Every structure is written in C-alpha cells, then in structure tokens.
Amino acid sequence: MFKLISFILLACSVCGSATALEPDKLFTLISPSVWLVRTFDADGLPLGSGSAVVIEKHKLITNCHVLGKASSFSLIKDKVSYKGALEEVDLEHDFCLISVADPHFDAPAVKIADSDQLSVGQRVVTLGNPRALEMTLSDGLISRLQHGDDDQLEAIQTSAPFSPGSSGGGLFDVEGRLLGITQRINVQTGSQNLNFALPINWLRELPERSKAQLGEYYAAKSAHEPAAK
Amino acid sequence: MKYTLLLNTLLACVLASCATPPPQLPPNYVAPIVGPLAKIQVRSNQLAGFGFFYSFDDQRNCKGNRLVTMTKTSQSQLKASTSLRADEPASLWFSYAAPGNRSCNSVRTFKPASGKNYLVYVAATDVGCALSIQDITDPANPKFEPSFFARTYVPTIVQANAHCVATDVDAQIAKARKPNLSGLRMDDLKALLPAAASGNGSETTTK
Numbered sequence: 009m010f011k012l013i014s015f016i017l018l019a020c021s022v023c024g025s026a027t028a029l030e031p032d033k034l035f036t037l038i039s040p041s042v043w044l045v046r047t048f049d050a051d052g053l054p055l056g057s058g059s060a061v062v063i064e065k066h067k068l069i070t071n072c073h074v075l076g077k078a079s080s081f082s083l084i085k086d087k088v089s090y091k092g093a094l095e096e097v098d099l100e101h102d103f104c105l106i107s108v109a110d111p112h113f114d115a116p117a118v119k120i121a122d123s124d125q126l127s128v129g130q131r132v133v134t135l136g137n138p139r140a141l142e143m144t145l146s147d148g149l150i151s152r153l154q155h156g157d158d159d160q161l162e163a164i165q166t167s168a169p170f171s172p173g174s175s176g177g178g179l180f181d182v183e184g185r186l187l188g189i190t191q192r193i194n195v196q197t198g199s200q201n202l203n204f205a206l207p208i209n210w211l212r213e214l215p216e217r218s219k220a221q222l223g224e225y226y227a228a229k230s231a232h233e234p235a236a237k
Numbered sequence: 238m239k240y241t242l243l244l245n246t247l248l249a250c251v252l253a254s255c256a257t258p259p260p261q262l263p264p265n266y267v268a269p270i271v272g273p274l275a276k277i278q279v280r281s282n283q284l285a286g287f288g289f290f291y292s293f294d295d296q297r298n299c300k301g302n303r304l305v306t307m308t309k310t311s312q313s314q315l316k317a318s319t320s321l322r323a324d325e326p327a328s329l330w331f332s333y334a335a336p337g338n339r340s341c342n343s344v345r346t347f348k349p350a351s352g353k354n355y356l357v358y359v360a361a362t363d364v365g366c367a368l369s370i371q372d373i374t375d376p377a378n379p380k381f382e383p384s385f386f387a388r389t390y391v392p393t394i395v396q397a398n399a400h401c402v403a404t405d406v407d408a409q410i411a412k413a414r415k416p417n418l419s420g421l422r423m424d425d426l427k428a429l430l431p432a433a434a435s436g437n438g439s440e441t442t443t444k
Binding site for chain 1 (some may be wrong): 415416417418419420421422423425426428429430431
C-alpha cells in the first residue's frame with residue numbers, strides 16, 4: 009500500500025514538472041514566434057527597433073510605441089525580412105496588432121496563458137531583441153503584480169531583465185505560454201531590475217478598443233478637415 | 238455756461254486719465270464651506286521672484302480669478318491650505334514673475350473628489366512653470382491625480398476678460414483619466430493607420 013502511494017506521488021510529481029521546459033528547450037519552442045521589428049521614416053531610413061510576438065497565423069502583437077513616428081516597418085529574423093502592416097491600435101494599453109501579408113511568412117503562433125492566473129514568485133522568461141540584439145533570452149521571477157484601483161491587473165513586474173528594443177517582446181511561463189508583452193523598465197537612479205510587462209489578457213479587448221479609438225480619431229479628423237473634393 | 242461745462246468735463250477726463258489706479262490684486266479666494274468639498278495644500282519650490290496662486294469664479298472658463306495665496310517677498314515659497322468644491326471641475330492658476338521681467342503661467346483643471354486631500358505643487362524653473370496635483374488622502378500612498386489636464390489661458394490687458402480657451406471640460410477630464418501607456422497620439426501612427434471604417438481612403442498608407 010505504502011509503495012502504491014509512493015508510486016502515485018512520484019508519478020504525479022513527474023506529471024507536474026513534465027511541462028516545465030528547460031531554458032534551451034523553451035528557447036527552441038518560442039523563438040520562431042518572436043521577431044525583430046525595424047521601423048523606417050518617410051525616406052526609408054532606419055528609425056528604431058523593437059520586438060513582436062506571433063499570436064496567430066500572420067498576426068503579431070507589439071507595443072504601439074515601437075511603431076511611433078514610423079512610415080513603414082519590417083519584421084526580421086535570421087536575415088529574412090517581411091513588410092508589416094498595422095491592423096489594430098490601442099494606444100491606452102500600448103497594444104498594436106500587426107500583420108504580414110506575405111504568404112511565405114509561416115511563423116508559428118505561441119500559446120497564450122491567462123494573465124489573471126499569475127503568482128508572484130512564478131518563474132518566467134523573456135525573449136526579445138534588446139538593442140536589436142536578436143533573440144535574447146533572459147529569465148527571472150514575477151516580482152510583483154500591479155493592480156489598479158479597480159483591482160484589475162495593470163502590469164506584471166518581473167526580475168527578468170530587458171532593455172530598450174525588448175519592447176513588444178514576450179514574457180513567457182516555463183511552458184512557453186505568453187503571459188505578457190514586455191513594455192518598460194524603471195531607470196530611476198538606484199533602481200535595479202524593475203521591469204514591467206503588460207498582461208496578455210488585454211489582447212481580448214484589443215479589437216473593440218481599437219475600433220473605438222480609431223473611430224474617435226477619424227471622427228475628430230473629419231470634423232476638423234474640409235471634405236475632400 | 239456751455240464753455241464752463243465743456244472745460245469741466247475736459248478737466249475731469251484729464252484728471253481721470255492721470256489718476257489711473259495702480260494694478261490691483263484680484264479679490265481673495267473665499268473657500269466654500271458647504272456641499273461636497275475637497276482640501277488642497279499648495280506648496281512651491283523656492284521662488285527667486287514672485288509667485289501667485291489663483292482659483293476662479295468660473296472654473297470651466299477660468300474667468301474671474303481669485304487670489305488664494307502669493308509670496309510676500311522674493312526668495313520665498315508659496316504655502317496655503319484651502320478647500321474646493323468637489324465633484325465638479327476646478328481650475329487652478331500658478332503665475333510667476335521672475336527677476337528681469339520674465340514670467341510664466343500654468344493653468345490646470347481637474348475634478349476633485351469629495352473628502353479627498355490634494356497636494357498642489359507648483360514650481361518655477363529656468364524652463365517655465367509647472368503645476369502637479371497629487372491625491373494625498375493617504376499620505377503614505379500619494380497618487381498623481383489622473384483627471385487633471387493643462388488649459389490654454391488667454392491673458393488680456395483687462396484681467397476681467399482673461400479666460401481659458403473653450404473646451405469640453407468634462408470630456409477632457411474623462412480623457413485625462415484614461416492612462417495612455419504608449420505615450421503616443423494617434424497622429425504619431427498616421428502613416429501606418431488602417432483605413433477608417435467609413436472608407437477614408439486618404440488615411441491609408443499601410444504597405
């Protein structure tokens with residue numbers, strides 16, 4: 009009987025850890041889905057760079073601020089470049105959905121977690137392109153969950169380091185599921201490793217919020233501009 | 238008789254123009270004592286010149302300024318406590334006159350909540366005036382007030398005519414309350430934006 013219980017306990021512990029991948033395996037799993045975003049000005053000159061994560065076929069999520077002031081942008085990996093297009097915009101949440109029309113773009117989508125089910129202390133990894141250093145993996149913990157006055161999750165603070173250029177990259181759990189989009193760091197003097205990702209559940213609201221914000225923008229523009237002749 | 242009347246009138250006019258009164262401070266602000274109220278504490282940095290802090294009779298349009306406090310000497314700081322009507326827009330104006338005829342102004346509107354205590358911190362530096370508002374109801378957990386937004390103040394020679402540029406104050410307060418994590422305006426993405434649902438093709442530059 010004792011042997012049976014021991015066996016069941018052992019089996020369960022093996023089951024529980026079976027999905028937690030070693031960092032190298034994790035990298036192999038998620039890296040095809042994380043891309044470098046390079047932006048260009050109206051003259052086609054490089055403007056800036058960031059990251060983006062494939063969330064469904066031909067669709068990626070990034071931070072809008074990565075695309076700020078750009079006239080065009082490309083998604084790059086392993087010296088292969090695809091032209092990107094902006095599909096949906098939520099400036100308030102800094103979530104922008106972009107697409108790649110090229111049929112050769114066959115990057116796999118990541119699995120998406122429920123960011124309302126996170127725990128402080130949970131192990132996480134980030135994958136992005138800090139300073140355009142393609143595919144930089146780092147690990148850490150969820151250090152803190154930042155909630156707003158309405159108790160809604162506003163940001164995931166993590167000790168997994170990121171840097172400028174990581175914006176739009178992914179914060180993943182050890183099973184390779186996307187928890188958040190790496191967005192900002194605290195660079196105040198004396199700060200160390202205070203990094204923030206935006207909860208991936210905001211993706212669910214993106215279509216509606218984008219429609220509302222774009223609608224408001226175009227309505228304001230049409231109200232202030234004479235009708236085209 | 239007619240000549241004397243004309244002379245007297247002219248004399249009166251001349252005297253009146255000679256006796257232009259010196260610039261006067263507006264009436265003092267009188268804090269409300271009934272209804273929903275919020276408290277404000279006004280503080281400033283060390284001001285090399287003179288600082289003035291006003292509220293308004295007409296809070297939406299910034300008309301009829303009322304003096305809340307001012308520095309009595311140069312090289313001093315503003316310090317005052319008073320109350321505002323809560324749950325409606327309140328406009329605050331910090332005006333600073335620096336040595337050497339330089340001056341700056343900062344006017345902000347926000348919506349104080351009933352029972353809250355706010356720290357209004359104003360500062361004048363080489364680059365201009367600043368006015369920030371923090372909710373310090375829980376002093377251990379100060380929070381920047383999300384509802385406040387900058388107003389464009391139009392000073393006039395006759396102070397009574399000074400006012401803020403008309404705006405939909407309630408809409409601006411609601412808009413200011415929404416955090417904008419991207420730090421962008423939609424125009425910053427205009428070259429990339431998808432077409433409007435109404436078919437505004439001229440806006441489409443996606444490539």
